[in-house]
Amino acid sequence: MPVTDALTTQRILALMHGLLDDRANLAPEMQARLDESVVEFVAHNPIALSAILHNPPLMAEHPETMRRLLQRAYERALKPKDRQWVANQARLAGHPELFPAAPTAVASMALTKSQRNGLRRLRAMANLHFEGSYRYGIQLRTTALLVGPSGVGKTALVRQLGASLDVPVLKLTYGDWIVGGAKIDPTTLRRVQMAIERHPRLIIHLDELDKFHFSSDAWTRGVMAEIYCLLDRELSGGGSLSSPWKPEHAEKLSRNVFLVGSGTWQDLWTKRKAPSIGFCPGGASADRDMSPRIRHAGVIPDELINRFNADWIMLEPYTVEDFRNIAGQLKLGPAVLDPVAAAASGLNFRAVEAALTADSLRAYLREADPQL
Numbered sequence: 001m002p003v004t005d006a007l008t009t010q011r012i013l014a015l016m017h018g019l020l021d022d023r024a025n026l027a028p029e030m031q032a033r034l035d036e037s038v039v040e041f042v043a044h045n046p047i048a049l050s051a052i053l054h055n056p057p058l059m060a061e062h063p064e065t066m067r068r069l070l071q072r073a074y075e076r077a078l079k080p081k082d083r084q085w086v087a088n089q090a091r092l093a094g095h096p097e098l099f100p101a102a103p104t105a106v107a108s109m110a111l112t113k114s115q116r117n118g119l120r121r122l123r124a125m126a127n128l129h130f131e132g133s134y135r136y137g138i139q140l141r142t143t144a145l146l147v148g149p150s151g152v153g154k155t156a157l158v159r160q161l162g163a164s165l166d167v168p169v170l171k172l173t174y175g176d177w178i179v180g181g182a183k184i185d186p187t188t189l190r191r192v193q194m195a196i197e198r199h200p201r202l203i204i205h206l207d208e209l210d211k212f213h214f215s216s217d218a219w220t221r222g223v224m225a226e227i228y229c230l231l232d233r234e235l236s237g238g239g240s241l242s243s244p245w246k247p248e249h250a251e252k253l254s255r256n257v258f259l260v261g262s263g264t265w266q267d268l269w270t271k272r273k274a275p276s277i278g279f280c281p282g283g284a285s286a287d288r289d290m291s292p293r294i295r296h297a298g299v300i301p302d303e304l305i306n307r308f309n310a311d312w313i314m315l316e317p318y319t320v321e322d323f324r325n326i327a328g329q330l331k332l333g334p335a336v337l338d339p340v341a342a343a344a345s346g347l348n349f350r351a352v353e354a355a356l357t358a359d360s361l362r363a364y365l366r367e368a369d370p371q372l
Helices: 009-025 028-043 046-053 056-061 063-076 080-092 113-130 154-165 188-198 218-232 247-255 291-297 320-330 339-345 349-368
Strands: 144-147 169-173 202-207 257-263
Touching (some): 028 063, 063 080, 113 154, 113 257, 144 154, 154 169, 154 257, 169 188, 188 202, 188 218, 218 257
Parallel strands (some): 144 257, 169 202, 202 257
């Protein structure tokens, strides 16, 4: 049982503050030994790590030590789920750049035509925002909205945007949102504040906006209000933040944070809805300008979509040609990935994942029982 199970968060933080305060009185050799002992101790104790990472003064006063703590804890983790826990703690503490998501086939392969166009527009909008999104004293509406069916690479595209601009990405999902006043700390807006404090520039990805809905319960109302405030870049303490929202935070949020929203709105892309919104089987679009039809469908609240740039970035379903390109890059024969069948499935890139899984399973079963 970790020794920290017997300690309160307050006692852990008091111990860490004491060690760091006394450090200056030690000889350089003893300072190095103390640093190593502290890093090793905290890296082995999740309660201590979590308590320290979510303590703003410690994080602000000793940023390099905190980074070493995270990296050591990640190295010491033996199981994937433990490494993922450390990566999540880093993200919650405002360090999304420390443990970026592992490269996937989507990231390593050539983008589809729709993805290339989407990334080009995202990059242009982000640069416009970072370079000064005011014209004639009016702030331009540079908040981007990515819309597309499941599996077309919306999340991967935002990651690629961050990599191309060398700007960290903080992903916030509607389902994981923690509203102000919750007993869990840090709340989502506090995580935003911590990330803004640590990075000169930041991309915030608001994902799962298709789950946004009107409801009378307090939690949903709280999430809606906070998302609207974030999109409006108008935040204040107001009980939502454990630390006051300072003027410099508001200034950085306004000028140095690029906001991207995304959602699937899956009903828009199903075959049942296809005739009414302009999509044909196999992912071929009958009408390239989908925005008016999606708006007419009424599945996205106007109060939400009006906060984004009106020219949405639409990612179209994968086509037969897209799957042919993927099959060629991965050297997959038609017995593994049939481009025509994959395009007709409507699964987009998940059709590749399904095909590779099925082929791997067949190979495994043949090795386990050659008679099959």
